[in-house]
Amino acid sequence: MNLLGKSESINNHEITASENLEQFYQEIEKNNSNLNVFLETDIDNARNMAEKIDSRIKKGEKLGKLAGLVIGVKSNINVEDFHITAASPTLENYMGSYDASVIQRIKEEDGIIIGMTNMDEFAAGSSTETSCFGCTENPSAQGRIPGGSSGGSAAAVAAGFCDLSIGSDTGGSIRNPASHCGVMGFKPTYGVVSRQGLLDLAMSFDQIGPFAADAGGIALMLETIAGFDHKECTTIDWEVPQFTSLIGEDAVNSLKGMKLGIVKQFLEVSDDPIVNIIEESVNKMEEAGAEVVELSFDYIDLCLPTYYLINYVEFFSATRKYDGRKYGHRIEEVCGEEVLRRIHIGSYISQKEYSGKYYKKALQARSLIRREITRLLKGVDAIAGPTVPKLPHKIGNTLKPMEMYAYDTLTVIANLAGIPAASLKAGEVNGIPVGLQFQAKPLEDAKILKLMAAFEKIE
Numbered sequence: 001m002n003l004l005g006k007s008e009s010i011n012n013h014e015i016t017a018s019e020n021l022e023q024f025y026q027e028i029e030k031n032n033s034n035l036n037v038f039l040e041t042d043i044d045n046a047r048n049m050a051e052k053i054d055s056r057i058k059k060g061e062k063l064g065k066l067a068g069l070v071i072g073v074k075s076n077i078n079v080e081d082f083h084i085t086a087a088s089p090t091l092e093n094y095m096g097s098y099d100a101s102v103i104q105r106i107k108e109e110d111g112i113i114i115g116m117t118n119m120d121e122f123a124a125g126s127s128t129e130t131s132c133f134g135c136t137e138n139p140s141a142q143g144r145i146p147g148g149s150s151g152g153s154a155a156a157v158a159a160g161f162c163d164l165s166i167g168s169d170t171g172g173s174i175r176n177p178a179s180h181c182g183v184m185g186f187k188p189t190y191g192v193v194s195r196q197g198l199l200d201l202a203m204s205f206d207q208i209g210p211f212a213a214d215a216g217g218i219a220l221m222l223e224t225i226a227g228f229d230h231k232e233c234t235t236i237d238w239e240v241p242q243f244t245s246l247i248g249e250d251a252v253n254s255l256k257g258m259k260l261g262i263v264k265q266f267l268e269v270s271d272d273p274i275v276n277i278i279e280e281s282v283n284k285m286e287e288a289g290a291e292v293v294e295l296s297f298d299y300i301d302l303c304l305p306t307y308y309l310i311n312y313v314e315f316f317s318a319t320r321k322y323d324g325r326k327y328g329h330r331i332e333e334v335c336g337e338e339v340l341r342r343i344h345i346g347s348y349i350s351q352k353e354y355s356g357k358y359y360k361k362a363l364q365a366r367s368l369i370r371r372e373i374t375r376l377l378k379g380v381d382a383i384a385g386p387t388v389p390k391l392p393h394k395i396g397n398t399l400k401p402m403e404m405y406a407y408d409t410l411t412v413i414a415n416l417a418g419i420p421a422a423s424l425k426a427g428e429v430n431g432i433p434v435g436l437q438f439q440a441k442p443l444e445d446a447k448i449l450k451l452m453a454a455f456e457k458i459e
Contacts, residue, residue, distance in 0.1 A: 002214045002216045002217075003069070003163060003164070003212060003213070003214055003216045003217035003220060004216035004217075004219070004220065004244060004247060005216075006020070006069070006163070007065065007066075007067070007068070007069060007220065010053075010057070010067060010068035010069070011057060011063065011067060011068075013054075013057050013058065015068075016050075016054045016068070017049075017050040017051075017053040017054050017057075017067065017068030017112065018047065018050040018051060018054055020050070020068055020069070020070060020163075021046055021047065021050045021068075021070055021112060021114070024070045024114065024160070024161055024162055024163075025041075025043055025046075025114070027159065027160050027161055028041060028114075028115075028161050031159060031161075032161070034137065035136060035137045035139055035155060035159055036118055036133065036134055036135065036136045036137060036152075037072075037117060037118060037136055037139075037152050037155045037156050037159055037161055038072065038114075038115040038116065038117055038118070038152070038156065038161065039075055039083070039085065039087070039115070039116050039117065039118050039133055039152070040082055040083055040115050040116045041114055041115035042081070042082065042113075042114070042115060043114070045081075046070070046112050046113070046114050049110075049112050050068065050112055053067050053068050053110055053112075054068075063110050064108060064109030064110035064111070064224075065109050065220055065223060065224060065244075066106060066109040066110055066111035066164075066220060066221075066224060067109070067110035067111075068110070068112065069111055069112065069163040069164060069220070070111075070112050070114050070162045070163050070164075071106060071111045071112060071113050071114065071162055071163065071164045071165060071166070072113075072114060072115060072116075072117045072152070072153055072156040072157075072161065072162045072164075072165035072166075073103065073113055073115070073116055073117065073153075073165065073166055074116070074117050074119050074150050074152065074153045074165070074166060074167040074168060075087055075116040075117060075118065075119050075152070076119060076122070076123055076168060076198060076199040076201075077100050077102065077103065077166065077168065077197060077198055077199075077208065078096045078097075078098055078099060078100040078103065078197040078198075078199075079096050079099060079100070079103050079113060079116065080096050080097065080098055080099050080103075081095065081096060082095070082096050082115070082116050083095060083096070083116065084096045084116070084199070085116075085132075086119065086121065086122045086123070086199050087118060087119045087120065087121045087122075087130075087131035087132055087133055088121045088122055088132055088331075088334075088335055088336070088339065089132050089328075089329060089334040089335070090122075090322050090327070090328050090329050090330075090331045090334055090335055091322075091327060091328045092132075092328065092329075093328060094327060094328050098197065099197065100194075100196055100197020100198060101194035101196040101197055101229045101231060101232060102166060102193060102194060102197070102208050102225040103197065105224050105225050105227075106166075106224055106225070109224045111164070111224070114161075114162055117150075117152030117153045117155075117156050117165060117167075118131050118133055118134075118136045118151060118152030118155075119131060119148065119149050119150055119151060119152055119153075119167075120148040120149035120151070120173075120338075121335065121336050121338065121339050122199070122201060122315075122319070122335070122339050123148075123149040123150075123168060123170055123173055123199075123201040124149065124201065124315065124338045124339050124342055125148045125149050125338055125404070126147060126148045126149065126172070126173075126176055126404055126405070126407040126408055127145040127146075127147065127148045127151065127392075127393070127404065127407075128145060128146055128147070128148040128149065128151030128152065128177075129145060129148070129395070130148075130336050130337075130338045130339070132336065135151075135395050136151045136152050136155050137155070137395070138151075138155065138158075138180060138181055138392060139155050139158040139159035139181065140158050140180075140181050140182040140432075140433050141180070141181075141392060141431065141432040141433065143394055143395060144180070144391075144392040144393065144394055144395060144432065145180065145392045145393060145394075145395055146158075146177050146180055146181050146392070147176040147177030147178075147179065147180035147181065147388070147392060147407070148173060148176065148177060149167075149168075149170070149173040149177075149201075150167025150168060150169070150173045150174050150177050150185075150211070151177045151180075151181075153165035153166060153167040153174075153177070153211050154167070154174075154177030154178050154180070154181040154183055154185060154211050155177070155181055156211075157181070157183045157211045157212060157213055158181040158182060158183050158213075163212070163217065164210060164211065164212050164217050164220070164221050165210070165211045166208055166209065166210055166211070166221065166225070167185070167208070167209065167211060168198055168201070168206055168207065168208050168209075169185075169187040169206070169207050169208075169209055169411075169415070170201045170202050170205045170206050170207075170311065170415060171202075171205060171307050171311065171408045171411060171412040171415050172187075172387075172388075172407070172408045172410075172411025172412060172414075172415070174186065174187050174209045174211065174423075175187060175387050175388075175411050175414075175421060175422065175423040175435065175437060176387065176388055176407055176408070176411055176423075177211075178211060178387070178422075178423040178424070178435060179387035179388045179423045179425075179433065179434065179435025179437075180388065180392040180432075180433060180435075181433060182425040182428075182433030182435075183211055183212065183213055183424075183425070184211065184212050184213065184214065184215065184217070184218050184422065184423070184424045184425075184452060185209065185210070185211045185422060185423050185424075186209045186210055186211075186218050186222065186420075186421075186422040186445075186448070186449075186452075187207055187209045187414060187415070187420065187421045187422065188207055188208075188209050188222065188226060188420050188445050189207075189236070189418065189419060189420045189442045189443050189444075189445055190205075190207055190234070190415075190418035190419075190442075191234045191235050191236040191418070192207070192226050192227075192235075192236060192238070192420070192443070192445060193207060193208045193209065193225050193226050193227075193235075194208070194225075194227075194229035194231070194232040194235050195207070195208060195232055195234060195235075196229055196231045196232040199318075200314075200318050201311070201314075201315055201318065202310065202311045202314035202315055202318070203234075203314055203318065204310065204314060205307075205310070205311065205314075205415040205416075207415075208225065209222075210222060210225070214456060215247055215251075215424075215449060215452045215453040215456050216244065216247045216453075218243075218422070218449060218452065219243035219244045219246065219247050219449055219453075220243075220244060222240075222243045222445065222449070223240060223242070223243050223244060226240045226445075227240045236443070238443060241445070241446040243445075243446060243449055246446060246449050246450050246453055247449075247453045248453075249457075251450065251453035251454045251456070251457050252288055252454045252457040252458055253289075253454075254450045254451075254453070254454050255285055255288040255289045255290045255451075255454045255458075256288070256289030256290075257289065257291070258285075258289070258290045258291070258381050258382070258450075258451070259290070259291045259292075259293060259379070259380045259381045260282065260285060260286075260290050260291070260292050260293070260380060260381065260382055260383070260384045261292075261293055261294075261295040261376060261377070261379070261380035261382070261383045261384070262282060262292060262293070262294055262295065262383075262384060262385060263294075263295045263296065263297045263376070263383060263385055264294055264295070264296055265296065265297050265298075265300045266297070266300070266383075266385035266386060266410055267279075267385065267386070269300060269389050269409055269410070270385075270386045270389035270390070270410070271389060271390050271391065273391075273429040273434075274386050274388075274389065274390070274391070274429065274434050275386070277426050277427035277428075277429065277434045277436075278384075278385060278386050278426060278434075278436060280426075280427065281384075281426040281427070281436050281455070282384055284455075284458050285384070285451075285454070285455065285458070288454070288458050293379070293380060295376050295380070295383070297372060297373075297376060298372075299365075299368065299369055299372055300409070302365055302368070302369065303369060303409065303412050303413050303416060304405055304406070304408065304409055304412060305362070305365075306362050306365040306366055306369060306416060307408070307412040307415065307416055308405060309349060309358055309359060309361075309362035310359070310362050310363065310366065311342070312342050312345045312346035312349055313346050313349050313350050313355075313359050314346075315342050315343070315346050316342070316343055316345075316346025316347050316349075316350055317346070317350070319331050319339075319343055331343070338401075341401065366416050369413065369416050369417060370416060370417045370418070373413060373416075373417040373419065373439075374417070374441075377419070377439075377440065377441045381440065381444075381447055382438050382439060382440040382444075382447060382448060382451055383438070383439045383440075384436065384437070384438055384451075385410065385436075385437055386410055386434070386435070386436070386437060387410060387411065387423040387434075387435030387436065387437040388407055388410065388411070388435060389406065389407075389409050389410055390406070390407065391429060391432050391434075392432065410437065411437070413439070414439050418442060419439055419440060419441065419442050420439070420440055420442070420443075420444065420445040420448050421437060421438065421439040421440075421448070422437065422438050422448050422449075422452060423435035423436065423437050424436055424438075424452050424455060424456070436455070438451050438452065
């Protein structure tokens with residue numbers, strides 16, 4: 001049953017919210033110790049909420065669009081009365097004292113938050129291996145990483161532990177694990193979703209977004225969390241589309257007349273088995289009525305260094321508040337290797353004598369990349385291509401930093417440009433999921449969702 005159908009069934013009392021919750025909790029009890037997806041759950045509070053929802057439905061009261069649906073939250077998003085650790089010993093004892101804006105909206109729509117998911121420490125990673133709580137197992141490719149940094153949130157949906165989850169995406173941290181775990185993940189346009197209550201990694205890139213098993217679930221969550229927030233200065237005051245209206249039996253018809261751009265360099269940097277699956281997927285969309293055009297992007301080698309130079313500086317600035325006085329331990333004294341690397345490099349680049357040489361040049365390069373992506377998108381409705389250029393490695397394999405960063409080659413572009421992007425399963429290589437990524441113009445998030453819904457129907 002798709003998520004829109006399940007939501008309707010709960011509201012019609014064909015399935016109770018309590019039954020839905022217990023099914024998921026049984027799976028968590030059975031498999032979480034092996035998969036290491038949830039760092040913390042609160043079943044008592046979740047049960048109370050489910051019972052209240054069932055009672056209100058019986059009384060004929062109107063409920064929110066997430067009523068009875070079970071939701072996991074990445075551990076760098078504040079939820080009251082949960083440990084908000086960002087998977088770091090720095091914040092091991094930090095209890096959320098308030099709800100982030102996105103959590104307030106989820107609760108207002110009667111979503112049931114069941115727990116906090118694992119992640120790379122302070123979102124610094126692409127594999128969930130930098131978590132101080134240990135790596136999450138990929139439920140769709142056991143023995144391999146689930147991707148990161150929102151690996152726990154993607155795995156929670158893939159493992160059948162919840163209906164929906166949310167994560168944060170700084171350079172691909174939603175789309176990368178969505179690809180590796182074979183689920184859908186959506187990074188909205190920068191500013192479309194409030195970041196208030198998020199422990200930021202790099203504030204000019206970070207965006208909160210949803211994971212789901214189907215396009216209906218993505219639509220429900222986007223309708224819930226998108227929109228202006230007076231408490232957060234980067235949010236855009238715009239009219240949130242009725243995303244759920246884009247999901248339906250005739251969704252595939254939206255491909256007719258749609259122009260998709262295929263960037264040849266995105267395919268050139270990707271492994272051949274992945275390219276084969278992406279080309280098959282594009283052919284299916286072309287057969288369903290889409291027009292496909294080849295594009296060229298000459299700055300692909302500039303994207304990773306530009307992204308990471310800015311990331312280092314912004315991360316260094318963001319971590320200065322973890323000095324051991326107000327929030328837990330002093331970060332440099334307890335954090336892991338990757339977090340410490342980024343702090344040290346960020347500190348170095350931030351010095352006056354080096355900021356012009358590195359940081360300011362990175363900002364100029366970012367403007368160039370944004371202009372070029374804007375130019376490419378002018379002539380098409382969306383760009384389609386691989387989400388990640390290589391398959392997830394086996395847990396425990398040691399990768400050099402640049403090998404790990406290479407996972408982000410195709411995802412950092414959307415963050416540098418501030419555009420919406422999403423990943424959904426396109427196929428498998430030897431049983432390992434491969435993601436198809438869509439990218440579109442700023443505020444054309446609905447167009448990406450249309451493509452996701454259409455692709456779901458032709459699969």
